Amino acid sequence: MLQNTQTAKDANPYLPSIGTIVEIIEETPNIKTFRVVLNSEGDMKNFTFHPGQVGQLSVFGTGESTFVINSPPTRMDYLQFSVMKAGEVTAMLHTLSVGDQIGVRAPLGNWFPYEELKGKDIVFIGGGIGMAPLRTLLLYMLDNRADYGKITLLYGARSPEDMAFKYELPDWLERDDMETTLTIDAEAPGWEHSVGLIPNVLQEMNPSSENCMAITCGPPIMIKFTLQALAKLGFKDDQILTTLEKRMKCGVGICGRCNIGTKYVCVDGPVFTYAQLKELPNEL
Secondary structure, three states: OHHHHHHHHHHOOOOOEEEEEEEEEEEEOOEEEEEEEEOOHHHHHHOOOOOOOEEEEEEOOOEEEEEEOOOOOOOOOOEEEEEEOOOHHHHHHOOOOOOOEEEEEEEEOOOOOOOOOOOOEEEEEEEHHHHHHHHHHHHHHHHOHHHOOOEEEEEEEOOHHHOOOOOOHHHHHHOOOOEEEEEEOOOOOOOOOEEOOHHHHHHHHOOOOOOEEEEEEOOHHHHHHHHHHHHHOOOOHHHEEEEOOOOOOOOOOOOOOOEEOOEEHHHHOOEEEHHHHHOOOOOO
16 A cells, blocks of 8 residues: 555655644744654655755645755654744644644755765854754754764844744753854843844854855845845855745646746755855846
8 A cells, every 4th residue: 555655646746645743832922833743654764855855734625835844854753844824824734733634745845965064164043933944954963963063053033932942942052062142133031142133143253154154044134134244254155055935836846836037946945055046036
């Protein structure tokens, strides 16, 4: 039966695997994290992906949307997706409960070049839900710590309540094999970390660009000014990685919904260097 199912999936890229929600985490007032296990033992056992790849989650009768797999391939007890409530499908996902069934079409797209990054220092710069794609690569690197140089994380949000993955922040702050800075936009009661916009705090941190890659994800306005800050710090365009979130539909480069010029975000992305983005038409 498994062999027949797999053959059908190979023939039809739109056919999802069925998964069960095994845990739901309330990250923020509008973000929930879903931990999903594929129902077929064979599907789960044979599932492989790379950090940065995405998947389409489907709510039966409503539709499907794209989310990064933000658990790392080194930890395969479940697949983790974090969902910001923003539209019809995401609103329906937020109504689901542990034990509910969803469709999973994954993995899709390209990934962070983690093999090419070996031996380099890494600066992660995340804003809000933009920490989700960074999380999968960060955890992968921590699970293979000897392969990478200095790891620096700057994670910010509007307020403490808007920060996702709060349950992991204490560990990241205390680890002696990475440097973590947390920031919020304005002072808040009880906040003991940095205060300021991410690009400004980044410049204060002043990371060296020598043998270093900067990886940034977050709201477009944050990305815009973070790229300017990185340029001031000496990072070249090919030393900066980011992700695009242009809406996908088919996920396999057929429908053209997510094209930018000749590139399709679902196939050629979502991961791009800033140098690659500069070569694309200004359609973002």
